[in-house]
Amino acid sequence: MKAMFMFLVLLICNNILASAGGCSYNESWFENMPIDHFSFENSDTFRLRYLINTENWNSDGGPIFFYCGNEGSVEGFAENTGFMWENAKDFGAMVVFAEHRYYGKSLPFGNESSSNLGKLNSEQAMADYAVLINWLKTNITGAKNSAVIAFGGSYGGMLAAWMRTKYPHLVDGAIAASAPVAQFSGMTVCSSFSDITTEVYRNASPSCALSIKRSWPIIRKWGKTAEGRLDLAKMFRLCNETQFTSKKNVTQLVNWLTDIYGTLAMVNYPYATEFLKPVPAWPVKVACQFLNDTEVGETELLHRIYSTISIYTNFTGKKSCNLLENDYGNSVDGKLWDYQACTEMVMPMCNTKDSMFEQSDWNLTEFSDECFEKFKVRPRPDWAIINYGGRKLESATNVVFSNGWLDPWRGGGIVNSHFRGVAALIVEDGAHHYDLRGSNSADTASVQTVRLLELGFIRKWIKNSSLRQNRPFYYMKGNAE
Amino acid sequence: MKAMFMFLVLLICNNILASAGGCSYNESWFENMPIDHFSFENSDTFRLRYLINTENWNSDGGPIFFYCGNEGSVEGFAENTGFMWENAKDFGAMVVFAEHRYYGKSLPFGNESSSNLGKLNSEQAMADYAVLINWLKTNITGAKNSAVIAFGGSYGGMLAAWMRTKYPHLVDGAIAASAPVAQFSGMTVCSSFSDITTEVYRNASPSCALSIKRSWPIIRKWGKTAEGRLDLAKMFRLCNETQFTSKKNVTQLVNWLTDIYGTLAMVNYPYATEFLKPVPAWPVKVACQFLNDTEVGETELLHRIYSTISIYTNFTGKKSCNLLENDYGNSVDGKLWDYQACTEMVMPMCNTKDSMFEQSDWNLTEFSDECFEKFKVRPRPDWAIINYGGRKLESATNVVFSNGWLDPWRGGGIVNSHFRGVAALIVEDGAHHYDLRGSNSADTASVQTVRLLELGFIRKWIKNSSLRQNRPFYYMKGNAE
Numbered sequence: 001m002k003a004m005f006m007f008l009v010l011l012i013c014n015n016i017l018a019s020a021g022g023c024s025y026n027e028s029w030f031e032n033m034p035i036d037h038f039s040f041e042n043s044d045t046f047r048l049r050y051l052i053n054t055e056n057w058n059s060d061g062g063p064i065f066f067y068c069g070n071e072g073s074v075e076g077f078a079e080n081t082g083f084m085w086e087n088a089k090d091f092g093a094m095v096v097f098a099e100h101r102y103y104g105k106s107l108p109f110g111n112e113s114s115s116n117l118g119k120l121n122s123e124q125a126m127a128d129y130a131v132l133i134n135w136l137k138t139n140i141t142g143a144k145n146s147a148v149i150a151f152g153g154s155y156g157g158m159l160a161a162w163m164r165t166k167y168p169h170l171v172d173g174a175i176a177a178s179a180p181v182a183q184f185s186g187m188t189v190c191s192s193f194s195d196i197t198t199e200v201y202r203n204a205s206p207s208c209a210l211s212i213k214r215s216w217p218i219i220r221k222w223g224k225t226a227e228g229r230l231d232l233a234k235m236f237r238l239c240n241e242t243q244f245t246s247k248k249n250v251t252q253l254v255n256w257l258t259d260i261y262g263t264l265a266m267v268n269y270p271y272a273t274e275f276l277k278p279v280p281a282w283p284v285k286v287a288c289q290f291l292n293d294t295e296v297g298e299t300e301l302l303h304r305i306y307s308t309i310s311i312y313t314n315f316t317g318k319k320s321c322n323l324l325e326n327d328y329g330n331s332v333d334g335k336l337w338d339y340q341a342c343t344e345m346v347m348p349m350c351n352t353k354d355s356m357f358e359q360s361d362w363n364l365t366e367f368s369d370e371c372f373e374k375f376k377v378r379p380r381p382d383w384a385i386i387n388y389g390g391r392k393l394e395s396a397t398n399v400v401f402s403n404g405w406l407d408p409w410r411g412g413g414i415v416n417s418h419f420r421g422v423a424a425l426i427v428e429d430g431a432h433h434y435d436l437r438g439s440n441s442a443d444t445a446s447v448q449t450v451r452l453l454e455l456g457f458i459r460k461w462i463k464n465s466s467l468r469q470n471r472p473f474y475y476m477k478g479n480a481e
Numbered sequence: 482m483k484a485m486f487m488f489l490v491l492l493i494c495n496n497i498l499a500s501a502g503g504c505s506y507n508e509s510w511f512e513n514m515p516i517d518h519f520s521f522e523n524s525d526t527f528r529l530r531y532l533i534n535t536e537n538w539n540s541d542g543g544p545i546f547f548y549c550g551n552e553g554s555v556e557g558f559a560e561n562t563g564f565m566w567e568n569a570k571d572f573g574a575m576v577v578f579a580e581h582r583y584y585g586k587s588l589p590f591g592n593e594s595s596s597n598l599g600k601l602n603s604e605q606a607m608a609d610y611a612v613l614i615n616w617l618k619t620n621i622t623g624a625k626n627s628a629v630i631a632f633g634g635s636y637g638g639m640l641a642a643w644m645r646t647k648y649p650h651l652v653d654g655a656i657a658a659s660a661p662v663a664q665f666s667g668m669t670v671c672s673s674f675s676d677i678t679t680e681v682y683r684n685a686s687p688s689c690a691l692s693i694k695r696s697w698p699i700i701r702k703w704g705k706t707a708e709g710r711l712d713l714a715k716m717f718r719l720c721n722e723t724q725f726t727s728k729k730n731v732t733q734l735v736n737w738l739t740d741i742y743g744t745l746a747m748v749n750y751p752y753a754t755e756f757l758k759p760v761p762a763w764p765v766k767v768a769c770q771f772l773n774d775t776e777v778g779e780t781e782l783l784h785r786i787y788s789t790i791s792i793y794t795n796f797t798g799k800k801s802c803n804l805l806e807n808d809y810g811n812s813v814d815g816k817l818w819d820y821q822a823c824t825e826m827v828m829p830m831c832n833t834k835d836s837m838f839e840q841s842d843w844n845l846t847e848f849s850d851e852c853f854e855k856f857k858v859r860p861r862p863d864w865a866i867i868n869y870g871g872r873k874l875e876s877a878t879n880v881v882f883s884n885g886w887l888d889p890w891r892g893g894g895i896v897n898s899h900f901r902g903v904a905a906l907i908v909e910d911g912a913h914h915y916d917l918r919g920s921n922s923a924d925t926a927s928v929q930t931v932r933l934l935e936l937g938f939i940r941k942w943i944k945n946s947s948l949r950q951n952r953p954f955y956y957m958k959g960n961a962e
Contacts, residue, residue: 037868038519040824040858041599118522127868134867166647168877169870343521377521386615387518387608389650394949395878396649468875 023078023085025051025097030132033101035108035119037127046108048128051078051097053085058092059142063462065149066171067097068129068163070156071337073104077156082438084151087455091462094143098132100125100159102336114332117339117375123387126163133170147465149458150174153433154409155337155345157401162388165396173398173461175454176414177433181401182390183347183412185381190348190362191355192411193262198356200265200284200406208288208308209356212261215305216254216358218298223250235302239321249324256324258357260309265408266432271442278315281442287311342371346381347412397421398461402450404430423457425450504559504566506532506578511613514582516589516600518608527589529609532559532578534566539573540623544943546630547652548578549610549644551637552818554585558637563919565632568936572943575624579613581606581640583817595813598820598856604868607644614651628946630939631655634914635890636826638882643869646877654879654942656935657895658914662882663871664828664893666862671829671843672836673892674743679837681746681765681887689769689789690837693742696786697735697839699779704731716783720802730805737805739838741790746889747913752923759796762923768792823852827862828893878902879942883931885911904938906931 032045051074065084067077078097088095099106102120107113137143150171152160157179164174182188189195201209222228226245232253233241243249267273268284280286290307313322341347348364351357368378391414393399401414402425409432417424427434428446435450513526532555546565548558559578569576580587583601588594610631618624631652633641638660645655663669670676682690703709707726713734714722724730748754749765761767771788794803822828829845832838849859872895874880882895883906890913898905908915909927916931 034861036520037864038602038604039517039599040602040861043859118520121519121521123519130867134863165649167868167870168646168875169873170867378524380515380521382615383518386611386651387648389648392650394649397876 023053023082023095024055025053025078025095028052030128030135033128033131037124037131046101046110047106048101048132049074049099049104049106050132051075053088053095054140056089056092057094061142061145061466062092062094063147063149063172063458063465064133064136064143065091065093065095065151066129066133067095068126068150068152068156068159069098069100069103070152070154070159071100071103071340072333074099074106075104077153081151081153081436083436083451083454086438087458091458093149094136094140094146096132096136098129100156101128103333114335117336120336120339121344122159122162122340122384126159126166129159129163130167130170133167137170145466147172147462149461151177151436152179153177153436154179157433158388161396161399161401164399165388165393168397172465173400173458175400175402175436175458177402177436178404178407178409178413179401180347180409180412181388181414183409184385184390185346185348185364187385187390188412190350191352193349193408194351194355194357196406196411197262197265197408198354200268200408201261201288201356203406204282204285205288205292207294208291210294211291211301211304212308212356214294215257215301218302219250219254219257220358222298222302223247223253232302235299236306237321239323252324254358256322257305257309258351260312261356262408264309264312265406268406268431269434269437270429270444271440277312277319279312280315283311339375339377342367342375342379343377344380344384344387346379346384348381393417393419393422395421398457399423400425400454400457402427402433402435402454404432404434406430407432407434423453425453504534504563504576505536506534506559506576509533511609511616514609514612518605518612527582527591528587529582529613530555530580530585530587531613532556534569534576535621537570537573538575542623542626542947543573543575544628544630544653544939544946545614545617545624546572546574546576546632547610547614548576549607549631549633549637549640550579550581550584551633551635551640552581552584552821553814555580555587556585558634562632562634562917564917564932564935567919568939572939574630575617575621575627577613577617579610581637582609584814595816598817601817601820602825603640603643603821603865607640607647610640610644611648611651614648618651626947628653628943630942632658632917633660634658634917635660638914639869642877642880642882645880646869646874649878653946654881654939656881656883656917656939658883658917659885659888659890659894660882661828661890661893662869662895664890665866665871666827666829666845668866668871669893671831672833674830674889675832675836675838677887677892678743678746678889679835681749681889682742682769682837684887685763685766686769686773688775689772691775692772692782692785693789693837695775696738696782699783700731700735700738701839703779703783704728704734713783716780717787718802720804733805735839737803738786738790739832741793742837743889745790745793746887749887749912750915750918751910751925752921758793758800760793761796764792820856820858823848823856823860824858825861825865825868827860827865829862874898874900874903876902879938880904881906881935881938883908883914883916883935885913885915887911888913888915904934906934 028050030048033048035044035046065088067081069077074097084095101108101124102113108119109116133148137146148171150160150163157176158181160174161176161179161181163171198209222232229244233244238244264283264287267279271281273279287308290304348362350362351360353359372378398421400423403410403413403415404427414424415426427450429444430447434447509531511529514529516525516527546569548562550558555578565576582589582605583594589600590597614629618627629652631641631644638657639662641655642657642660642662644652679690703713710725714725719725745764745768748760752762754760768789771785829843831843832841834840853859879902881904884891884894884896885908895905896907908931910925911928915928
């Protein structure tokens, strides 16, 4: 349960990042988006935001590169998906980034949106994208026969893949990067995320994973007494050390650390990236350098643990203290994603005793009760499986699933395909949707290869799409018989 | 606009028909169907009804023949889809007929359902079917790997086709009989229905179509005066002849006649069928025998028109008078379908001056105003196109669209396919979803051929499905790379 906000963390970061991809765009609005596509009780609409760039577009039917926004403001995705921007010119492509309803500025109920969450779900968001794509093709001169390629990373990658499977008449192909479409009950073991994270840390340094494992009982032991909690609060430079007074606070600390380890694995890229908190190249390796001795005393170990996580929380050294509450789950976007996780995006998470994490089980009842307490909703854990099918992709066509082998989300992704229409590409040394990032001189050979393969698929999909447009469709009786 | 209830008419009829197919079934209920699959605001559920027969089922993975109920009580479809029953044994198939929410006994809001229409639409109904299919496969021992073949006629055929395109992981193939998936704005000319109906009558007898065409101005002329209206009321044996007093009533009469002509074309089967009102074999030809002289006087013409439509309204001669209001659109099911037509199933209808009908235009604004007056909703005419794609079936697989060439709905159907995964089969001398009916000694060669082809497709889909089930799915890294 602890890793629930993993998508999000990365994406909050992205939002804050300054324009790294060199992208420029117009902020546009689709004015009359139905608030509810699946009921006609009221005809209220809202403004859906999208970013658009037609500089490189071949207005004689050039393709549309369409990013399916996920759980955050759309600028963040525009600025961290250099792959689309870098290749737009070659393809003569229009570039569009659509914002996911409820996030950023796309607010179905204006300022009251966060207290009216009933229309927040993937189906409504995808219907928004379908309406927007149809509108672009209908209203932009020259776009009528344009091929549409959907892109997305993480939850956005799930949406991209599903846009192709659910709306194949509107989307010609999809690049679904690090999309855990099978991170649902019964499809992937709940320990998958933490198992892979553990593997990443062990590979960086076996003593690192061992030291982290060693730290949990120490934290719990210290956390049992008021004195120990004060020591913990000082050790981890908590801003409100006087309020770090309960066992619940200790659990918060454990969750905070757990999330940071996972996040570091997700952003474990071969070059420095500047998220909310900048991190160095191969941050897991850098972080692990402090944990090279499994024999140090308890106090020293926790000091070193703090140095380790500071690679993520305070790489620049400018931060004076840490606020557990603010970092995860309590931001606006955090609450929105939490609602989605509490309704249909129910992704069981647990840690085995063999992982480097504190052991924890997945308990649906408990999870459901927490959701009910927070939002007065209960999860429908089967619905995403029934609606989207998980790994049952026999009938899908023109979908590329790419996964970084070092990405904790890889376990819920499609890493192998026996199906003609689905390609599973592995970035061997890659973290979370590494392939969607802009190119970098430090890029690994595997990400370069995967990007080339993806471009090849995109080229093929566009070609097939244009062939299809030219194919006549007969209605004659004689022809039909 | 006048032919809006065409689906319905037939189906009301079906519901009343006594068990003609020799089918037997258990009436069952899916107890906890979410009222809203696309919002989590409330967790209310309702009971969805389905009929099930496992007598012939091979419980070691035999297929599931699943009928996607359309706008009426489900028994009617069970009793008029002999094709499924007759072939269940050969295939060792389980037979399931699912009821469409809001119709029959599947009432989301109990007795208040007809005043709470917000959750009545195709997406919610299909989500019901998906949940039910998943439940059957999960809970019936031996059904886990069963292939699922969706069947449906008319609107039910649209649902069957879309179940395959939207839920291919749950449905292995679909027989979509007389499914006008392209009967939407801009895809099919609005006069298509009446043009084909006219063609059917002209083929039966040119003087028949001419006589019908001649009747409209006479009816309108008579309808201008009180005396003329009384004559009309007597001529057409209206039950409430004293209330037939306005021009609006005359329009009702015109619509009533128009609908009857269309319905007769839809049930123009080569053998007598017993619907609400029994009709003879080739009823259009029989009806047209009265209209063999285009030169008769006005009164005589209207007398003969009455004889013509009596083939449908009163073939047994037992009916004493006609109630215009009750026959069309004012039944419970009629209002429900009307709501669907007023929201997403917006099918433009018009009559050209060259048709045998009174000329009429399609006017969306007027239609929208009528809908608003009736239901306080306005149509979203683009939504079904955006959501389902109409004729854009490039990516569809394992769908058979069958159409009777003499069926008025054929124009909005798929009568030709250039796509590998979609077959368009024509029953040359067939009316509305003739192929779904049980076999009859009077069956035409073309319907027999089409049924054989359909069985061949079904066999192939089931075989491919079982091959797929046995195919292992690897997760190994080495394998993936």
